[in-house]
Amino acid sequence: MRILTVKVPEKYIEALDELVTTGKFSSRSEVIRAALGDIIRKELWGKIESS
Incomplete structure (x- = not known):
């Protein structure tokens, strides 16, 4: 896999963490x-498709 750096809003980070x-x-x-x-x-x- 390759690494990709992106900027996302803080609320997205909070949702990811949840x-x-x-x-x-x-x-x-x-x-x-x-x-x-x-x-x-x-x-x-x-x-x-379902994973």
Whole structure:
């Protein structure tokens, strides 16, 4: 995998941390990869698949 640096609003960071703290994801990176995968599947491939 490659590293990508992005700037996001503080409220997004708080939401990422909540998803990790509640155990839904193991890290911020995992949340971001899942979200990117969803939008790429939806916008480029026209569907959302369950992971």
